[in-house]
Amino acid sequence: MSSKQNQWIVGVNAVASSVENDADNVREVLIEAGSKNPRLIEIEEQARRKGIDVRRVNTQALDGVGGQVRHQGVVARYAAARLWAENELEALVTAAEGRALLLILDGVQDPHNLGACLRSAAAAGVTAVVIPKDKSATVNATVRKTSAGAADRIPVVAVTNLARCLRDLQKQGVWLYGLAGEAEASLYSVDLRGNVGLVLGGEATACVVSPASIAMVWSRSRCRAISKASMCRWPPA
Template sequence: WSEDELLAALQTAKAPLLLALDGVQDPHNLGACLRSADACGALAVIVPRDRAARLTPSARKVAVGAAETTPVVSVTNLARTLKLLKEAGLWVVGADVAAAKRADEVDLAGPVVLALGAEGSGLRHLTRQNCDFLVGLPQLGAVESLNVSVAAGMLLYEAVRQRQAQSRSTL
């Protein structure tokens, strides 16, 4: 999809869930993120056009079909796109290992973009500035970071968990 197609799709989407990958370089991670995004019902995955993994045959193989079901939106300026999404009514929630809030402490049941940064460097400054919240995932082991595709899957699932809990409570 183009950025315009994404914005058009938001007009009819109820509580859209989007995944934004800020400079993820590894095609395997892109493919795994697509697979998780599809499993969790994400509307699309947004990636910067430059300095990010492309939808290569390797990424498609890891995605196991999700590259055909979950649109990838390649944008020129991720920070500008996040700003447009905020103007369209979505919250932008960034992942940060040092965040003061955990993912389960922030409302992910409404229209939301989950933003994750590149392996090793995390979210870039301008991406971070466009986040309404920064959240972390509790880690009990000695290693202080998760693979980006694992973190994406965990955050996407937390959004699904909250959405299902909300729908059960409104019955």
């Protein structure tokens, strides 16, 4: 297969999650030769049980694959992440039967931040994460590692025009809430039952929509997208 059809995922948690939850898309696992790390042995045994090719290789080979991402002694060749199409989002919302929870990210360009948002989203039971096709990080090896496998468990929908997508969601009955430090209402005082979309700006951007378009809620501080995503998941102290 060409490099366009495969990606490398690196790190113990990301590889272990992929082997456990999505073995059909794992092409092979490379593990550091001579390592007695119990986590690596566990990954090797589980991969072999599921029929995945496993090879023991030297550290230099792992370094060549992992690049600047710390591989922790294990990498896996994986089918390229599937980005859901914009026209599939409506079906995802419909399938949630009035309980859709969408995380809509505008301009999150740091792959570590995107991975962390996906990890929080998966833990919170988010239906799908929406990102713009342009000016946004995409799902790569860094995102997969940071997300600890969540990038392959939760639908990530890439849209051409985020503002238009939000208008379409409103027409479908999705209530949209934007996080802004200057807003007067607290997120924790808002009734989030029904179909809900949380709109978060990126590291240096505001939400793509204006306060007139959606309800703006207080997020404690003018913080970055990943901090906002974490606060959406956990109640305030």
